[in-house]
Each structure stands twice: as structure tokens, then as C-alpha cells.
Amino acid sequence: MAIIAIAALLGSHPSNARAEDALKRQASWERYDAATMAKMLRSALDEIGVVPDQMDRIADRFLSSIESDDADPLDAYVAATSPMVPVVDEVVSTTSMNASLAAASTDPSTPTYGAIESLPKSMRMTLRTWLGRELVRARMYDEALPVIAEVDATESIDPAAALYYRGACYHALMMKTESLADLRRLLELQDDVPVRFTRTAQLMVADIKGLEEDSLDEISRLMTDVTRRLDLGRASETVEKQEQKIIDKLTKLIEKIEKQQQQQQQQMQQQSGGSPSGGQDQGNPMQDSNIAGGGGNGDVDRKGIDPKDGWGNLPPAERNQALQQISRDLPTHYREAIEAYFRKLATDGS
Known part of the structure; x- marks a missing residue:
């Protein structure tokens, strides 16, 4: 928040451009553009052995969904990888039928867990972010927490979504310290993330920071x-x-x-x-x-x-x-x- 306040004081004069860039670089994460997301996707596909021609087609389809169809990056990612990665397809299909059952796929006692953990890190973090988001939207916070708690936001193609939905999950479960940590981290780059994220995050921060035990x-x-x-x-x-x-x-x-x-x-x-008065016993x-x-x-x-x-x-x-x-x-x-x-x-x- 201090970074945001200082940046506001600097103003938008051209002479301050380099100072603003320096402040932005102090943030603990960055938002990826479509080209960077596509590059991360290609790298993950290459790691699991997808041939170059197929990588090109999948990456192109992913880019087109985001740039031409204005699709959500997480939705575009799982749609692009499902045909090539069985465990992604299984998680997405199960979520559409039974979100609670899909959440259990990240439990170490299930067979699906091993398949998810064997995915390249960026693909694994992105899949967990997508599933965590779906569970939070369904108000299934207890199920969402183990799915999204260990996500490395910088390894997901959508760090803002990872921080926002995990912060919202912590907020709903009244985990004050954890919620404030994620939401304040999200707001480090509040000018670079969707307005719906920043405005809601600001409200959640204001709401939970004053929460007192036994009140x-x-x-x-x-x-x-x-x-x-x-x-x-x-x-x-x-x-x-x-x-x-x-x-x-x-x-x-x-x-x-x-x-x-x-x-x-x-x-x-x-x-x-x-x-x-009246002789009432105190x-x-x-x-x-x-x-x-x-x-x-x-x-x-x-x-x-x-x-x-x-x-x-x-x-x-x-x-x-x-x-x-x-x-x-x-x-x-x-x-x-x-x-x-x-x-x-x-x-x-x-």
C-alpha cells in the first residue's frame, strides 16, 4: 500500500516515468500479458512431450480465445489443454458434475493427486487456481482451501486470480492474517488487475482488518x-x-x-x-x-x-x-x- 501511495504522489508527469517503473518493480509479482501466458503454455506442453506442431496449434487457439474472443485466461487455458492432458480433462469434467468430488482430486490419498502433481509446475498451479476459483464461486471454501492454499501465484498464468480467490477464501473462513496477506499483495499492482478484483479486495481488506475475537x-x-x-x-x-x-x-x-x-x-x-430505587438488589x-x-x-x-x-x-x-x-x-x-x-x-x- 505504501508503494501505491508514493506512486500517487509522483503523479503522471513524463519526468516521473522511470520512478514509477522502479516502484512497480518492487511488487512481489507481475501480471502476464497474453504472449507471456502462451509462452508458459508452450513450455509446459513441451515438458510433457507434445510435438511442436501440436504445441503451435494449442498455443494459437489459446491466444485467439484471449485476444479475439475475450475469454478468461484460466478458462482458455483448461479448454486448450484438456484435449491433450487427460488429468486436466478429468478435473474439468468432474467439476461440471460434482465440484466437491473434483476438490477431492487434490487429496494425496486419491489416484488423481499423483497425476496432477506430475504436471509441469505452471500447468499444475494454473489448474489448481482454476479449480480453486470454481469452488470459491460455489461458496465451498473448506474444499477450496487445500486446493488453492499452496499455489505459487507467480507460477500460475493468472497470478491476480490466484491471489484474489485465495484471499476471498481466507476472508470467508475468517483467517484474518492470511486474507490480508494475499489481498494486500494483490493490491501491490492494483492498476494492472481487473477493477472487479481491486475494488472487492479493498472492501474485503477494510472489512476484515478490524475483526476482533469474541466481538x-x-x-x-x-x-x-x-x-x-x-x-x-x-x-x-x-x-x-x-x-x-x-x-x-x-x-x-x-x-x-x-x-x-x-x-x-x-x-x-x-x-x-x-x-x-425500589430497593432492587444490585x-x-x-x-x-x-x-x-x-x-x-x-x-x-x-x-x-x-x-x-x-x-x-x-x-x-x-x-x-x-x-x-x-x-x-x-x-x-x-x-x-x-x-x-x-x-x-x-x-x-x-
Whole structure:
């Protein structure tokens, strides 16, 4: 980001051209033009033994797709190599039918893994970038991560796509450090990558850099993640752990709010020199948030996880008590999100 700021100060005067070029060269990666991509493709084809005539035809078809048909480089690459490279064709075909199954092809325990790993590095990195992109677009972030995590962006024909989709994957999984690293690296050359990448990357950076552990923002994101998994038909142990984490964090947040309210009441009592009006015991905080007729103190019991029980269906009194205490000092849209989340769990019978 410092490079970008300095470049902006230099302006566009011709006398500063060499200085701008020097700043650009400090970036940790570069975007390849169509000719360079074609050269990388030819080199990979040569490495696997494709004869020169066939290399020429494939490279020409690839260049034509990009320059004449304005095709996406990753799509053009897999389309050009599929007829000649069986494992590329297999991954592309499987992805169109079952993306989750295609993701498993990069697992070391599968036969396909060996075939992928035996590809020339640029072809392997490009195929992983393409597959990772497809999985991220399908919101299958858990499957996308092992596919794209180890991609060397500079070896893929589209480094910007590798950095962008991996950064987006980390962002969705709330892996703050990793997400910021990839997205900020992408923005080193923000003038050379698609506008849709830079604008979205800037938004993701601004969004996640302020994320704090145990905040309501984090809880809301965890709820969104669980909802996504349920929408994809996932009811695994990972989902159950995420659900329990949400309950634990909500409990911790409620206790924190209660403690703050107790401290405030104690300060008010000390300042007034007496007990709160009505003789209410200061040990019973937030009394104006209690449900009529309820005698609970707002604590949320740790819920056992059992798929048969639908753990998210907290007893109404406990749920409402928790929601009322949370919403007392926080924006109401968070309460709406929490209520929607619990309704979703109740409907799905998680």
C-alpha cells in the first residue's frame, strides 16, 4: 500500500516515468500479458512431450480465445489443454458434475493427486487456481482451501486470480492474517488487475482488518458461516463445533455486558449514596431487560450437541433473555441477525 501511495504522489508527469517503473518493480509479482501466458503454455506442453506442431496449434487457439474472443485466461487455458492432458480433462469434467468430488482430486490419498502433481509446475498451479476459483464461486471454501492454499501465484498464468480467490477464501473462513496477506499483495499492482478484483479486495481488506475475537461482529460471521454450510447440506462435526462456538461466545458476551451493567450500577449507587430505587438488589443486573414473569439471570447454559435434538432450539426463556441482554447496548440489526440465525437452525432441524 505504501508503494501505491508514493506512486500517487509522483503523479503522471513524463519526468516521473522511470520512478514509477522502479516502484512497480518492487511488487512481489507481475501480471502476464497474453504472449507471456502462451509462452508458459508452450513450455509446459513441451515438458510433457507434445510435438511442436501440436504445441503451435494449442498455443494459437489459446491466444485467439484471449485476444479475439475475450475469454478468461484460466478458462482458455483448461479448454486448450484438456484435449491433450487427460488429468486436466478429468478435473474439468468432474467439476461440471460434482465440484466437491473434483476438490477431492487434490487429496494425496486419491489416484488423481499423483497425476496432477506430475504436471509441469505452471500447468499444475494454473489448474489448481482454476479449480480453486470454481469452488470459491460455489461458496465451498473448506474444499477450496487445500486446493488453492499452496499455489505459487507467480507460477500460475493468472497470478491476480490466484491471489484474489485465495484471499476471498481466507476472508470467508475468517483467517484474518492470511486474507490480508494475499489481498494486500494483490493490491501491490492494483492498476494492472481487473477493477472487479481491486475494488472487492479493498472492501474485503477494510472489512476484515478490524475483526476482533469474541466481538459480536465475529459471532455474526460465525452464524453466517453455519448458515452457508447448512445451505450446502452440511451437517458435519465441523458445523456442530461452529454452533457450539457461537453459543460459548454469546454466553461470554452476555456475561461481559452483565458485568459492565453491575459496575455501572455500583458507580451510580456510590455517587447517590444509597441503593437503587425500589430497593432492587444490585446483584440482579439489567432488571429492565427481564422478561415479564421470568426469574432467570440471563445466563445461557452450555448446550449439549446432539443432531437429534436440534441444539439451536434453546428454551424460549433462555433465548429471549439472551437476546434482550445482548440487544440492550448494541445495534438492533445484530439482534435481528441472531434471531434469524436461530430461526434458521430451528427450521432446518440441525
